[in-house]
Amino acid sequence: MARIELTNVQKFFGAVQVLRDVNLVIEDGEFVVMLGQSGCGKTTTLRAIAGLETITSGTITIDGKEVQNLKAADRDIAFVFQSFSLYPHMTVEENIAFPLRAVRSRQAEREAEVKEVARFLGIEQLLPRRPSALSGGDMQRVAIGRALVRRPKALLMDEPIGALDAKLREQMRAEIKRLHIARESTSVYVTHDQVEAMSLADRIVVMHDGLLQQVGAPEEVYLRPANLFVAQFVGSPVMNVADVTVESEGTDALLRIGGANGFRVPSETVSHLNGSPAKLGIRPEAVMLSHDAKDGYIETETTNVEPLGSHDIVDVRVGDETLRARCESGFTGGEGQKLWVALDPHRAHFFDAASGNSLRRSA
């Protein structure tokens, strides 16, 4: 098991810079998920750690040893590819045994290791088959088996379940988590799926444009996004974001969005805003709806309802902005219904309109 450290890592593809000064420490036994859109540099970072991609500058250390100039084979790291990358002409058993055979380990030892990994992953009955005869989920189990069989220092996974269907993804997600807990392996996992990231990670690394946007525990990234990008990338449905003006009204403050009547909130919730242009971010579950007029609620109308079974997502019009609210299923009858809406001020986020950085209350 290993501690991985990236210091000032830069990577150019020709004139295009794909990694900008990446600094990241992955602790021994930690499960780190790199999250971002395609092209954000997350896979490149992972491949750089594995040694499949050379970096332009910076250092990568594994257990204190600089490895950026070592070949992949000399880094003792396993990698699970999105495309599975099973050797098509070998049986499952030969595939899993390949990393051991490549370094000429003894046959008896090899067979025992392969059996143990196969039992651990529940794929013993598949050993004599060829990859072409396997389902997607089984192929990925074999790929993971091949990665685990030689007990690598760290396990790197590049969207390992991205090619599977939704139900299988959920199942494999649980398996990967179980595997990580059982093996206590240092794992780095790349995905664009924030649900996967939230459910698997000890820490999430959100990347955008080759830059680390935020590194933190899943709940921290969700509850205290560092900037607008993180706020809108993590969470489903996407956080509502609107330009906001703050006016004081007596002891309270008035948040005005979309030119509508303002939402009345306690002034201490906005006291840290210094008056420069700001954006309000509010997650759908912090948008509260009511059938009756209440204090602090303003009148609105539904424009769209998405019934999702466990809950509904309701779009309501506030001035010329639309807010999405999460409410219990069947809360509204449909479009065009009159409702009252309020915001939970304690769950409201404010961002600098220019930089997109979070404006957080100190303390």
Next chain:
Amino acid sequence: MTDVMTRLEPGSRAASRGFSDLTIRNLFIIPTIAFLIIFNVFPLLYSLWTSFTDFRASTTAPANWVGLANYRELLNDPFIWRNFTITAKYVLISVTGQVVVGFGLAMLLNRQIPFKGLITTLLLLPMMLSMAVVGLFWKLLYDPSFGIINYFLGLGKFEWLADPQVALYAVALVDIWMWSPFVMLLSLAGLSAVPKHLYEAAEIDRAGPFYTFFRITLPLVAPILMIAIIFRTMEAFKTFDHAYILSSQPTTELIAIRLYKMAFLEWQTGLSSAFAYIVLIMVVAITNIYVKYLNKAKAR
């Protein structure tokens, strides 16, 4: 009615004029079938018939049915077996050489190198030449007195094509020179079809270059390499032109040359037809063995 006509597709309008789909299909197929029957099927059957007769194309004498006598005579002729042995040796040397050289060149070309397209094209030139022309100029290259090969190797007046021990190798070398590009071309297609991520996986799995080559590259290229070997074996079996031009040694008398002499110098048309059939059966048998391996390789 006219309304219906205008709404029909052009093909259907042709149909409404009396051309059914079947007729149109036949119009395309019949010329090819006719060509095949006249130039392939008829000669095949006609030569099968002559192989059972004492027919001589050089005389007007009617052909007499002799049954299996031609086949019996050929299979009992020790000289014919010598031709077969020579041919087998030639095929082995030539095809092995082509595979080694061709696959080696493909490995060298299967990477990012400057002028890759130009180099590939230049390497392909030999196989675009006429075999007879190749035979003629290699005869000059091999020439004992002024040939450039002896000049560069400093071999004095070494008789490449007259030395009975060396002549067959010299002829095979020309075949290797000419047809290695063909093996290279197919191998290159095979090599570039091996997914790059498999090499990455092998690298991660700590496989060295030799292990990767023998365990990943070769098995995955094997099916297409096998196709190249099938083609080259069949062709090498039939080698005539450059071998005939280069050397008249008994040690280089391949079956095709023997067959030519039998058919067009000795005019034993019936006997040579039987000979051709024996060769055909052998080529089909050898090809079948390869195809079996190919299917096994493809099943993976």
